[in-house]
Amino acid sequence: MLRVRVEDLRPNMRLARPVPLPTNPTRYLLQRDVCVSDEMRRRLAELGISEVWIRCDELEFLETVVDAELGERQREIYSCIRRNFERFMRLADAKLDFESFRSSLSNLFDYLKNNTTGICFLDRVQVFDDYLLTHSTNVGYLAMLLGMKLDWYLIKERKSLPPGKAKEVISLGLGCLLHDVGKMRISKEILDKPSRLTPDEMDEIRKHPSIGYEMVKGEIPLVASQVVLHHHQRWDGKGYPRMLNSQTGEPLDVLAGDKIPIFGRIATICDVFDAATSKRVYSDAKPSVQVLCEMLRYNAGCFDPVVQKAFYEIVPAFPIGTVVTLTNGFVAAVVDFDPKHPCQPRVKPIRYPDGEPCRYPDNREIDLSTVDLTIHFQGDVDVRPFLFEVAEAAGTPRDESRLSVSSPVLA
Ligand SMILES: [Fe+2]
Ligand SMILES: [Fe+2]
Structure with missing residues (x-):
């Protein structure tokens, strides 16, 4: 299954998880396996639902990861x-x-x-x-x-x-x-x-x-x-x-x-x-990667360093199941989180740059920490300026020229 923003839903995408009613989340607005129509997509957006899980045959193992x-x-x-x-x-x-x-x-x-x-x-x-x-x-x-x-x-x-x-x-x-x-x-x-x-x-x-x-x-x-x-x-x-x-x-x-x-x-x-x-x-x-990056670069000194380090070890810069576009134009899904390489997760390519589904061997998982390839877009956000290193998250001093007096996160 994949995590998809409601605005990116396309006809015939099938829900992998039911969508609860915002006003009463113990009841469902849409059941699992429903194909999302344009009308439903509009309704989800009106109700303020930002993301849903949709079926993706090759990523069904995520069902057990995100329980x-x-x-x-x-x-x-x-x-x-x-x-x-x-x-x-x-x-x-x-x-x-x-x-x-x-x-x-x-x-x-x-x-x-x-x-x-x-x-x-x-x-x-x-x-x-x-x-x-x-x-x-x-x-x-x-x-x-x-x-x-x-x-x-x-x-x-x-x-x-x-x-x-x-x-x-x-x-x-x-x-x-x-x-x-x-x-x-x-x-x-x-x-x-x-x-x-x-x-x-x-x-x-x-x-x-x-x-x-x-x-x-x-x-x-x-x-x-x-x-x-x-x-x-x-x-x-x-x-x-x-x-x-x-x-x-x-x-x-x-x-x-x-x-x-x-x-x-x-x-x-x-x-x-x-x-x-x-x-x-x-x-x-804002995407998680952007916020985590801004918290490191612009909010130095705000947080207890021990708490901050642990925070970066449990919060993925790219949540599992997120769809991203790589610098080679391939569309891929994030399949794991390694706190040692927060911005270079393992991904599984799912579409070629022309939109066609990836076929073997191109759909094999890639560990981005071992190749010369990075994440380029999450949704329509160019995330390259926000890709941070684990050393920054662990509190290693940064290049001061990158610091700004403004505080975009806490402002
Ligand atoms: Fe508050
Ligand atoms: Fe609050």
Whole structure:
């Protein structure tokens, strides 16, 4: 099966996975094996669905790599968050049902613990009918995955706890699921404003971590509520909110480095990545490779280096199943992720430059790290400027002439 952008769907392409209804992801809008008509393609786009999995006989093994159960667990969380947030917006006295969040996160954790493909970010919830819901779900999932990868670091950074407790990631997932809950108290006009925000509007948005913290404080474990408060702090101290002395109201020192709770540091990088790879009212979704590259080149110092290194080991620059065009014009599908060569994955050619299906031996898999060939396009984006090296992801100093003062990801 292949991951195909909805705008690239062609008649007669058959769905490899059912497409869930955005408003109720436990039900399906389209069933597996349906051939997608033009009318269906328009409907999918209207509903904000960005990608679907389609059948490709030679890539059926991806069915087992990108396991359908992962999608089910993610949708369970999405539905839970949707139910809760909608009730909360509708009813003035509604309370968030934190226990239901915890239980759906536990199900996801059990799945991740037992899955056979190792810790790797494989798939995300792919809808855009409500950014806050999908973003919260994706950040919760990604942060739990990263927390599992960093279990040794959690033990080191949470020394006051016994190791078994220190590496427990459900509270991390819970905090991340709720990290932007304060945005429900910020006006929609500001949140969805398509043009540049005024300084006053920016100040308003920057209140959401503190507002969210007040909403969840005492209802969820302290470490989870700290994620809500601190997910916009930066390792170099350039984040917010500025902390105040609770007695005097005086500003305290800037929160930076390992003074930021470790769960907050994990949430930060997952939040930035998911926001930049998601479609927004004011911007299109960027490919993962572009965002990972920009985070390295323009956001140096924002993230805990240990967390950042682990992040690049679990998040593929080219998600498995992505269709790309190589520099020789062949169209190919990405079939694996090797953190040692993030931008030179193994690919399987599927079409010649003239659009004809590839035949043996041209359809044999190619390890791009061993040949003089690179990925040229993902969709219509020329990704060559974003192909980064693993040394950069591991924090090796870069050529300074490539650094820019602007910050395209965090801006
Ligand atoms: Fe936020
Ligand atoms: Fe966020």
